[in-house]
Amino acid sequence: MTTLVTGATGNTGRHVVAELVRRGEQVRALTRNPAAAEQRLPAAAEVVAGTHTAPESLDAALDGVERLHITVTAGLTEAGPELVRRAVGAGVRRITVVWGGGVGPVEKAVEDSGVEWTRLEPQEFMSNALTWTESIRTEGVVREPYDFPSALVHEADIGAVAAAALLDEGHAGRAYNLTGPEVLTVGERVAILARATGRDLRFVQITHEQAVERLLATGVSRADAEYVVGWYAASDAASRTVVDTVEQVLGRPSRTFAQWTAQYADRF
Structure with missing residues (x-):
C-alpha cells in the first residue's frame, strides 16, 4: 500500500515520512520543492512535486494511494475539503490529520469523509x-x-503517532491530544x-x-x-x-x- 504525506518537509511531515519508511511503508512525499526535499527525506521515499492547497492538481499524486496524511496550514482552510473529497474519490481509505489548533473546515471534512480517520491535536x-x-x-x-x-x-513523536494511526488498527475515529x-x-x-x-x-x-x-x-x-x-x-x-497519549499509542515514553x-x- 502507498501513503501520501502532504507537507512532507514540514515540522511534522518529515517525521511522518521517516517513520513510515522505517516501518517499511511505500511513501509518496508531496512537496513544492522536490530537489530540496530529496536532501531532507529518506531515499526510499518517492518525492513528488505539488501542494495540498491545489487539490485539483493532485490526481497523479493520489493515484494508487490508500492512506493520506494531512497537516492543516493557513492556506489549506478553503482547499482542504476539496482535497479530502478528491482523496476519497481516488480510493484513500484512511486519513490522519494534524489539526490547525481547532476543528475547522478541514478537520470537519476529514471527520465526515466516510473513511477511517484519526485527528492529531499536538x-x-x-x-x-x-x-x-x-x-x-x-x-x-x-x-x-x-x-x-x-x-x-x-515533532518526532507526532510523526510516530501519525504512522501508527495510518498503519495499525484501533485508531479510527479518535482525536489524540499529544504532549x-x-x-x-x-x-x-x-x-x-x-x-x-x-x-x-x-x-x-x-x-x-x-x-x-x-x-x-x-x-x-x-x-x-x-x-x-x-x-x-x-x-x-x-x-x-501533560497527558500520556504518546506512551499509550507507541508503548514508550514521549x-x-x-x-x-x-x-x-x-x-x-
Whole structure:
C-alpha cells in the first residue's frame, strides 16, 4: 500500500515520512520543492512535486494511494475539503490529520469523509525553540513576552503517532491530544538549552507589543500576530497539562525537551 504525506518537509511531515519508511511503508512525499526535499527525506521515499492547497492538481499524486496524511496550514482552510473529497474519490481509505489548533473546515471534512480517520491535536512543538537560534548565537539571549508553561511535544513523536494511526488498527475515529512528558516555562527551556550548548544563556522578557511587532516584521498579519502572542499570554489548560497519549499509542515514553536539545544543540 502507498501513503501520501502532504507537507512532507514540514515540522511534522518529515517525521511522518521517516517513520513510515522505517516501518517499511511505500511513501509518496508531496512537496513544492522536490530537489530540496530529496536532501531532507529518506531515499526510499518517492518525492513528488505539488501542494495540498491545489487539490485539483493532485490526481497523479493520489493515484494508487490508500492512506493520506494531512497537516492543516493557513492556506489549506478553503482547499482542504476539496482535497479530502478528491482523496476519497481516488480510493484513500484512511486519513490522519494534524489539526490547525481547532476543528475547522478541514478537520470537519476529514471527520465526515466516510473513511477511517484519526485527528492529531499536538500542543506546542519543541521545534518552536528554533526561532531563538539567531539571538542565542549572537547574544546568548532569548526574548519572549511571557514566561508561560507549556507541555511541549517532540515533532518526532507526532510523526510516530501519525504512522501508527495510518498503519495499525484501533485508531479510527479518535482525536489524540499529544504532549511531552513535562511542563516547562520559557525560562526552564532556556536553562536546558544552556546545559546542552555549554553556554551562559539568559531569558529577557519583552513587552506584548514588542512581540507583536516582531511577528509583523516577518510578514504576519496583525490579527495573526495578536492571536499568537495572546495565546502565550493566556494559554488554555490543555497546553499546560501533560497527558500520556504518546506512551499509550507507541508503548514508550514521549521524548523530553532535553532529548530534543541534544539533537539540535549544534544549531544554537
